[in-house]
Amino acid sequence: MTPAPLSALFLREIRAARRIGGGGTMGVVxxxxxxxxxPFAIGPDLNLLSRIGPAILWIAALLATLLGxxxxxxxxxxxxxxxxxxxxxxxxxxxxxxKCLAHWTVTGLPLVVAAPLFGLMLALEPEALFGVTISxxxxxxxxxxxxxxxAALTVTLRRGGLLMAILVLPLAIPVLIFGVxxxxxxxxxxxxxxxxxxxxxxxxxxxxxxxPFAVAAALRHxxx
Amino acid sequence: MTDxxxxxxxxxxxxxxxxxxxxxxxxxxxxxxDFDLANGQALIVTGPNGTGKSTLLRGLAGFLPPARGRVRGxxxxxEERGAGALAHxxxxxxxxxxxxxxxxxxxxxxSMLALPGLGSGLSPDEAxxxxxxPQVAGLPVAYLxxxxxxxxxLARLLxxxxxxxxxxxxxxxxxxxxxxxxxxxxxxxxxxGGLIVAATHAPLAIAARQLSLGSREVAA
Amino acid sequence: MLKYANPTFFLGLAGRLLPxxxxxxxxxxxxGMWGAFFYAPADYQQGQxxxxxxxxxxxxxxxxxCYATMAxxxxxxLVWRHPLADAAQxxxxxxxxxxxxxxxxxxxxxxxxxxGTWWVWDARLxxxxxxxxxxxxxxxxxxxxxxxxxxxxxxxxxxxxGVINLPIIxxxxxxxxxxxxxxxxxxxxxxxxxxxxxxxxxxxxxxxxLLFTTLHVMSTRNEILRRRLRRLxxxxxxxxxxxxxAHRLSTSESAP
Numbered sequence: 001m002t003p004a005p006l007s008a009l010f011l012r013e014i015r016a017a018r019r020i021g022g023g024g025t026m027g028v029v030x031x032x033x034x035x036x037x038x039p040f041a042i043g044p045d046l047n048l049l050s051r052i053g054p055a056i057l058w059i060a061a062l063l064a065t066l067l068g069x070x071x072x073x074x075x076x077x078x079x080x081x082x083x084x085x086x087x088x089x090x091x092x093x094x095x096x097x098x099k100c101l102a103h104w105t106v107t108g109l110p111l112v113v114a115a116p117l118f119g120l121m122l123a124l125e126p127e128a129l130f131g132v133t134i135s136x137x138x139x140x141x142x143x144x145x146x147x148x149x150x151a152a153l154t155v156t157l158r159r160g161g162l163l164m165a166i167l168v169l170p171l172a173i174p175v176l177i178f179g180v181x182x183x184x185x186x187x188x189x190x191x192x193x194x195x196x197x198x199x200x201x202x203x204x205x206x207x208x209x210x211x212p213f214a215v216a217a218a219l220r221h222x223x224x
Numbered sequence: 225m226t227d228x229x230x231x232x233x234x235x236x237x238x239x240x241x242x243x244x245x246x247x248x249x250x251x252x253x254x255x256x257x258d259f260d261l262a263n264g265q266a267l268i269v270t271g272p273n274g275t276g277k278s279t280l281l282r283g284l285a286g287f288l289p290p291a292r293g294r295v296r297g298x299x300x301x302x303e304e305r306g307a308g309a310l311a312h313x314x315x316x317x318x319x320x321x322x323x324x325x326x327x328x329x330x331x332x333x334x335s336m337l338a339l340p341g342l343g344s345g346l347s348p349d350e351a352x353x354x355x356x357x358p359q360v361a362g363l364p365v366a367y368l369x370x371x372x373x374x375x376x377x378l379a380r381l382l383x384x385x386x387x388x389x390x391x392x393x394x395x396x397x398x399x400x401x402x403x404x405x406x407x408x409x410x411x412x413x414x415x416x417g418g419l420i421v422a423a424t425h426a427p428l429a430i431a432a433r434q435l436s437l438g439s440r441e442v443a444a
Numbered sequence: 445m446l447k448y449a450n451p452t453f454f455l456g457l458a459g460r461l462l463p464x465x466x467x468x469x470x471x472x473x474x475x476g477m478w479g480a481f482f483y484a485p486a487d488y489q490q491g492q493x494x495x496x497x498x499x500x501x502x503x504x505x506x507x508x509x510c511y512a513t514m515a516x517x518x519x520x521x522l523v524w525r526h527p528l529a530d531a532a533q534x535x536x537x538x539x540x541x542x543x544x545x546x547x548x549x550x551x552x553x554x555x556x557x558x559x560g561t562w563w564v565w566d567a568r569l570x571x572x573x574x575x576x577x578x579x580x581x582x583x584x585x586x587x588x589x590x591x592x593x594x595x596x597x598x599x600x601x602x603x604x605x606g607v608i609n610l611p612i613i614x615x616x617x618x619x620x621x622x623x624x625x626x627x628x629x630x631x632x633x634x635x636x637x638x639x640x641x642x643x644x645x646x647x648x649x650x651x652x653x654l655l656f657t658t659l660h661v662m663s664t665r666n667e668i669l670r671r672r673l674r675r676l677x678x679x680x681x682x683x684x685x686x687x688x689x690a691h692r693l694s695t696s697e698s699a700p
Binding site for chain 3: 249250251254255257259271275276433434435436437438
């Protein structure tokens with residue numbers, strides 16, 4: 001097994017994503033809309049917004065990540081690519097990992113880049129901006145990998161998006177807890193930053209290592 | 225056409241089904257099937273709709289684990305993990321990404337499906353030329369007609385040499401010229417020592433063993 | 445072992461066992477109820493409301509026990525692809541959801557006099573709420589995927605992912621709770637429980653476990669029968685007197 005198939009797969013994913021719906025821009029626009037509607041719901045009080053800003057950004061990023069994932073494997077299932085990949089020499093687990101990495105590069109990374117900008121609209125302090133951005137950078141891979149499990153389980157369903165959210169959101173609670181804690185702790189003297197941040201990194205690394213096996217098993221069973 | 229295929233003949237390859245029993249949902253579709261295909265041999269699967277032709281092919285390709293029995297692929301004297309690893313599978317959809325061009329799609333499958341030791345096949349452009357659609361190479365697959373998509377799917381069989389071809393209704397969407405091209409391709413593959421299992425309603429112009437599937441009639 | 449896992453054998457066994465199981469459940473439940481309502485004393489602080497504990501604690505225990513049953517069945521589905529494991533898994537999910545729901549409702553009822561509010565984001569209650577949502581997700585997955593064997597394998601994978609994830613969720617909810625410690629959290633681990641309250645609780649625990657076993661066996665049996673009916677309906681629709689497949693393989697090559 002050479003790395004050539006995996007780099008070819010990575011390029012194919014990035015290309016296909018860029019040509020359909022402009023890749024990550026849709027996710028960022030959705031992110032922006034979520035951030036925009038929150039002040040309408042709770043009022044434009046800047047003190048309140050800056051206090052709950054990290055949480056708003058994290059929930060928005062969580063939803064934006066999830067809602068972009070439902071086509072991750074479904075397109076490959078429908079056009080027959082998934083079957084063909086099974087006949088290749090490359091283990092499905094690695095294919096899954098590379099697909100998720102490509103997906104994160106196209107959709108997760110833009111969210112991380114946009115987060116400080118949207119944080120300014122929520123009157124976040126510079127420390128909090130940094131905290132939110134770095135925690136999203138560390139946490140979005142875990143969200144993507146957990147979402148991939150949901151995407152694989154619902155791969156045969158026509159309208160699997162809502163079900164996928166129901167399945168994945170409970171599993172994403174730990175990521176949310178430590179992500180928001182790390183983001184909020186950056187500008188608070190009382191709570192530690194490193195503890196939740198390191199746990200968040202651990203969650204991401206653990207899902208990167210373990211989730212491909214669950215995803216590959218689900219895809220094999222679902223594509224029979 | 226034949227002289228364009230300059231590939232070396234395939235090493236000794238066998239596709240063996242023994243006691244193969246396949247189940248789809250609640251239905252038992254294939255029971256206790258035995259066959260043994262060697263280099264240059266073809267098996268044509270026929271039968272009415274719903275008798276399990278596609279299921280059988282998916283079972284042979286390794287997508288559907290058998291309820292009982294097994295499928296073995298033997299390549300150059302060595303047992304492979306499954307016949308699927310030696311096979312090109314062509315199903316009802318071709319595995320092309322609509323947003324990518326035909327050439328990009330074929331390049332991707334070339335690196336994904338190349339078997340070590342069998343060398344490289346035709347380049348994507350050569351393969352598309354051989355299938356009579358050189359003009360589509362730079363076009364996104366979404367723009368192509370059903371027949372053109374089918375030809376891009378068939379071109380995949382030529383870019384990465386694999387000894388076993390598992391084809392589900394390969395004639396679908398092809399016009400008369402396309403069907404002639406396909407039949408010539410199949411004959412070339414057999415001549416080079418390839419193996420073919422094809423499910424079809426329309427006859428294919430190759431010498432082949434026949435397998436007809438259907439329910440055994442028992443008086444009610 | 446495989447003999448016991450045969451669906452037909454299971455149906456026979458279930459038919460013989462169920463009356464005994466149901467009887468034992470009714471008996472222990474009666475003893476436990478009597479102990480909980482008449483024998484056990486009222487708490488000197490909480491008064492009569494402490495009696496909610498005799499429902500609440502066994503429900504919480506069953507909420508987890510039922511998940512463990514599903515996880516074991518999930519292994520049976522994925523490793524041995526056994527239809528009985530599929531049915532057992534599917535049957536357990538709604539029962540587990542109901543026990544979890546009872547646990548949440550009784551916790552809420554107990555919380556009103558104790559905390560002065562119907563709901564508190566206490567670590568224990570929050571974890572159970574997440575478990576409840578996971579149960580609902582599993583049931584939704586079962587209902588959405590048409591093909592029952594495929595649904596079984598999807599649910600099995602999700603159940604096993606949950607097995608790994610539930611301790612992490614529990615840990616993170618605990619951590620989150622200590623970070624946002626509310627002032628008036630009621631703690632269960634106060635003084636050790638008096639024997640007069642302990643034994644009715646244990647009997648109720650046994651009674652609930654028996655109740656679960658009875659319901660689960662009944663529900664698994666229904667699921668197996670439902671599948672047989674479905675298979676017969678499909679065969680009737682196909683007009684097949686008998687559904688054995690056949691094939692004919694020619695020995696010689698036919699020329700085109």
